[in-house]
Amino acid sequence: xxxxxxxxxxxxxxxxxPEKKRVKVCHPSxxxxxxxxxxxGQGDVGQLGLGEDVMERKRPALVQLPEKIVQxxxxxxxxxxxxxTGKVYTFGCNDEGALGxxxxxxxxxxxxxxxxxxxxxxxxxxGDSHTAAxxxxxxxxxxxxxxxxxxxxxxxEPMKKSxxxxxxxxxxxxxxxxxxxxxxxxxxxxxSLYTCGxxxxxxxxxxxxxxxxxxxxxxxxxxxLPQRVPLKGRGGKNKMRFQDAFCGAYFTFAxxxxxxxxxxxxxxxxxxxTPGTDPCFSPQNxxxxxxxxxxxxxxxxxxxxxxCMDSEGRAxxxxxxxxxxxxxxxxxxxxxxPTPIPGLPSVxxxxxGASVGYAVTKDGRAFAWGMGTNYQLGTGEDEDLWSxxxxxxxxxxxxxxxxxxxxxxxxxxxxxxxxxx
Numbered sequence: 001x002x003x004x005x006x007x008x009x010x011x012x013x014x015x016x017x018p019e020k021k022r023v024k025v026c027h028p029s030x031x032x033x034x035x036x037x038x039x040x041g042q043g044d045v046g047q048l049g050l051g052e053d054v055m056e057r058k059r060p061a062l063v064q065l066p067e068k069i070v071q072x073x074x075x076x077x078x079x080x081x082x083x084x085t086g087k088v089y090t091f092g093c094n095d096e097g098a099l100g101x102x103x104x105x106x107x108x109x110x111x112x113x114x115x116x117x118x119x120x121x122x123x124x125x126x127g128d129s130h131t132a133a134x135x136x137x138x139x140x141x142x143x144x145x146x147x148x149x150x151x152x153x154x155x156x157e158p159m160k161k162s163x164x165x166x167x168x169x170x171x172x173x174x175x176x177x178x179x180x181x182x183x184x185x186x187x188x189x190x191x192s193l194y195t196c197g198x199x200x201x202x203x204x205x206x207x208x209x210x211x212x213x214x215x216x217x218x219x220x221x222x223x224x225l226p227q228r229v230p231l232k233g234r235g236g237k238n239k240m241r242f243q244d245a246f247c248g249a250y251f252t253f254a255x256x257x258x259x260x261x262x263x264x265x266x267x268x269x270x271x272x273x274t275p276g277t278d279p280c281f282s283p284q285n286x287x288x289x290x291x292x293x294x295x296x297x298x299x300x301x302x303x304x305x306x307x308c309m310d311s312e313g314r315a316x317x318x319x320x321x322x323x324x325x326x327x328x329x330x331x332x333x334x335x336x337x338p339t340p341i342p343g344l345p346s347v348x349x350x351x352x353g354a355s356v357g358y359a360v361t362k363d364g365r366a367f368a369w370g371m372g373t374n375y376q377l378g379t380g381e382d383e384d385l386w387s388x389x390x391x392x393x394x395x396x397x398x399x400x401x402x403x404x405x406x407x408x409x410x411x412x413x414x415x416x417x418x419x420x421x
Contacts, residue, residue, distance in 0.1 A: 248301015364400025
């Protein structure tokens, strides 16, 4: 498509906040260190980016990209890569438009392809069938579709997917985006959280259970139009301000500027750290994260489990234990409190796939545990791992791992060559 394409715009949110002047945005989650992308696991719909002949990889394989990458995100069945120059490349399943580009040429979805965006992108996020991109001046572009238990619900408009990027209309500048399977959370400069997508399990934090199935009488616009998650400060004064947000498949964690952890969404295996197993349709102050002097700096959630880390580089897990996904050793049981994962060196980041967990250590190694069926663990075998094991393979020799991201059945690593001493 030649010429500049004007991105479609979504309706304005209903909060009546004044228009903000656009300035360059920053947040500690924006990554800048350039690296190479490795992929492993299932590749039947092209999500490994290795071409149409590669159906699976048991060890990490190098993805050929035209430039260095600073962020690689695995969605349900697709992958999104952000380049050092702010461009976005995608590959994998494009049934709902999650690649944001034309893949009518046979096999073109199985290799990285450029998404047409005029803007410089500083962060990307990926869900089951949607992708989001944050511009350097705090705007959000979105493509694909959200789904619920009954199928497609649409992206910005009811029942309409978008196969090209469309701009999300928010009056505040956004500094961070993060995706669950079928919801998007945006953190704005003033510390507000806006959510959109599926709200069936409470993951939007602003839609009561009564209206969670397709928005009740207000319809899908209640879900698809991004609106602020309401949360009052102490004594009902002012609104609570957030500094960070993270997603699991069907749940959301948010950290206030004072360091308190709130959660909402599915907690059927205590994956939110709630004492009960009911879903939370509004933000809950999670007391299970209060029992310490340390601060919580990272969360990642799979389908039914959570892996998190504190500021001292210790990793913890909670939620469902089957297949070893908590990394707490053979025979571990469900946990409703963050439980230290033994045997890990100091970590710099954590990640979850549907039923797997990962930790990147400060010395640049990746450890994996959980369900082995999809070859996402890098052992070359399909056995489950109940405790963390270091990921190995030819492509990891003489390289340090910068980050890991995991989807439904595949995993991507961002790595760089070890500096020659």
